[in-house]
Structure formats: C-alpha cells, structure tokens
Amino acid sequence: MIKADSIFKDMLVLELASVLAGPSVGQFFAELGANVIKVENAATKGDVTRTWKLKSEAADTDTPAYFCAANWGKTSLALNLTEEHDLQQLYQLVKKADMVIASYKPGDAKKLKVDYETLQCINPRLVYGHITGYGPHNSRAGYDAVVQAESGFMYLNGEADGAPTKMPVALMDILTAHQLKEGLLVALLQRERTNEGQLVQVSLLDAAISALANQGTAYLVAGQEPVRMGSEHPTIVPYGSVYTTKDQKQLVLAIGDDRQFTKLCAILSNPDLATDAKYKNNYSRVQHREELHVILSGLVALHQRDELLQELHRQYVPAGAVNTIPEVFEMPQAQAMLLQCQNAKPGIRQVAFQLQGQELLPLQPPPAYSSSDKV
Known part of the structure; x- marks a missing residue:
C-alpha cells in the first residue's frame, strides 16, 4: 500500500x-x-x-x-x-x-x-x-x-x-x-x-x-463559423437537448449513435421514428433537428422524469436529470x-483522479489572513 x-x-x-x-x-x-x-x-x-x-x-x-x-x-x-x-x-x-x-x-x-x-x-x-x-x-x-x-x-x-x-x-x-x-x-x-x-x-x-476543440476546428477544417445553439450540439442530434417531462422536471439527452437513438425511440413507444428516413441516422437528424426536437418534446412530456431516466439508464441510453446545485451535492x-x-x-477537491492504493490527505480549511512572519 x-x-x-x-x-x-x-x-x-x-x-x-x-x-x-x-x-x-x-x-x-x-x-x-x-x-x-x-x-x-x-x-x-x-x-x-x-x-x-x-x-x-x-x-x-x-x-x-x-x-x-x-x-x-x-x-x-x-x-x-x-x-x-x-x-x-x-x-x-x-x-x-x-x-x-x-x-x-x-x-x-x-x-x-x-x-x-x-x-x-x-x-x-x-x-x-x-x-x-x-x-x-x-x-x-x-x-x-x-x-x-x-x-x-x-x-x-x-x-x-x-x-x-x-x-x-x-x-x-x-x-x-x-x-x-x-x-x-x-x-x-x-x-x-x-x-x-x-x-x-x-x-x-x-x-x-x-x-475551443471541435468548435475551433469546425471553422479551421470545415469552414463553418460556429454560432450560438443553446445546449444543442452542432454535429450530433439529439445531444445536449433539454426536455421537460410530465411532472415538469427537466432531463438532457446525449444520443451519440444510431443504436442509442433506436433504443430511445423504443423506450418512448415510437419505434418507427428510428426507421424514418429523416431520422434513421445522425446525419439525417442533424438536417432535421428542429422537427425532431418537436417530436421528442411531445414524447418525453408523456413520462415522469425519474421513471423515464431509470429505463433509459437500464438500457444504456445516455440521459440525465438537470440538477440544481443542492441536488448535485446530494449525489454520492x-x-x-x-x-x-x-x-x-x-x-x-481540486484532485478529481484516483491512484490505485492511494488515499488523499485530509486538509486544514482555508487559512485566515495572517500578518505573522512565522510559517
């Protein structure tokens, strides 16, 4: 150790x-x-x-x-x-x-x-x-x-x-x-x-x-000037999109591939959406993001947030609650x-990584201002 x-x-x-x-x-x-x-x-x-x-x-x-x-x-x-x-x-x-x-x-x-x-x-x-x-x-x-x-x-x-x-x-x-x-x-x-x-x-x-990462290279490599999009993603849909559930709570979806989108549609009881030519792959979804957002908003609004998130997590569909800061600090x-x-x-903590067999030290709280010449 x-x-x-x-x-x-x-x-x-x-x-x-x-x-x-x-x-x-x-x-x-x-x-x-x-x-x-x-x-x-x-x-x-x-x-x-x-x-x-x-x-x-x-x-x-x-x-x-x-x-x-x-x-x-x-x-x-x-x-x-x-x-x-x-x-x-x-x-x-x-x-x-x-x-x-x-x-x-x-x-x-x-x-x-x-x-x-x-x-x-x-x-x-x-x-x-x-x-x-x-x-x-x-x-x-x-x-x-x-x-x-x-x-x-x-x-x-x-x-x-x-x-x-x-x-x-x-x-x-x-x-x-x-x-x-x-x-x-x-x-x-x-x-x-x-x-x-x-x-x-x-x-x-x-x-x-x-x-600036991908936003910088969108301009440098693809010649497209990035613009404000709220929580939306320029090249993935739905990714970062925020939806409101039946109980007036919010969640965010982060669908990274077509397989995850198919699972999402099934969970939302609309499997045919995943085979629609306008939405069946990410490239198509990017082209039709606005109308897809309207459809998903209606489907998500039929569910209670915690129950929906539980099923999304069970099937490994990336999604999460939009937490307040007090809710964040309730998380283990x-x-x-x-x-x-x-x-x-x-x-x-500033140290967010863990080393095998290594426990972080307990620390004294932030020091009061001291004019003493002793350290």
Missing part, C-alpha cells in the same frame, strides 16, 4: 498568486501532500477574493465562499515584497522551495525581484509556474469574463436568439489552472532527469483558445469530492 503522504510529502510550494487560477493549482499540490505557503500581499491585506463576499456572508469574514474554492490546505504568510526585510524572508523560503506559482502581470514580477531569473539564481532547481492574461509580452491584466468574450466562448454560449452569455464559473481560470498543472508536472519530471528547474508559462487566452460522487474538516464548512 502506498502511503497517503508519499506523493509530494517533502515538497515546498510558494504561491505568489491570487484569485482562482493560481490558487487552485496550489490547492492541487496541497491535496497531494505538498506544504503550500500562500504568500499574500500585506499592502492590500491579502488575496482580493477575501473581499468577494456573497450577500448572505458576514462582512467581517476573511474566508468567504469564493476564497474557500481554492485555498484549502495552505498556510498564509503576508509579506510586502517592496520592503527589503520581507523580500529577504521570501528569498530564504525560495532556497528550500521546489516550486513557485505566480500570477503577476508581465514585468511586475521583475520589478518586485521575484521573477524566475532572479529566483532561479537563488535556487537552480526551482520550478516556476507563471500565469498571465495574454502572454509574457503583453502587459494587459487578464480577467476571466474578458477572456471569455475575446476567445469566442461568450459568443458561442447562450440561446440562438439570445445575447452572448458569460458562463457561471470562471472557466478560463479553471482551464488555465489545468494547463499549468500539466506543465508543472512535466517540469518536475524533467527536473528528476536533469536536476534543473524550469519556467512554465501559460496565459488565460492561450488556455481558452486551446479549449459529489459527497466523495468534498473536503471535510471539523468546525469548517465543506470545500471542493
């Missing part, structure tokens, strides 16, 4: 990042056993998300829900890096560190003397991950909502006859965090072979563009993703 603390047990990570992308990478390594020190800006009283509070949250809390989304398992250390004493304190930590996670605008890290070149001279084995908005040569600050707009995600999101719509989570930050995790893990592997550290750079815009799988600690509200 692999010990739970063996993956990154002796790793020291310094987090010079704020908001969501960088901190979620820090929490990822904390969950895998690393000692993560969140170095917060004493001049601004810490990570700005300590001030991002819901209407229902107390005005004096410094660990609101947003901050708790990405800061479990860390120690807080407030430093003013423009002060020589504080900078030297950071340098002492850098000597022992394995990794730095930073999210400065291009040029700011160098002004503060915490850029990769400076810190690499102190510790040649240092792996340094740097997040920017638009790359190392563009001084614009990166904001998720703006990058959603500029990368095409907002244009594609929303109903066909509606306005471009921002997604309800900072998905560009999350995509960037995943890209940085991958880069840092590759850099750690390379360090094992060369004993040398490395700079890993990722921008919100690059991460967003790389995630969601419960297993929660970070639990006595006297603290639950958090969400």
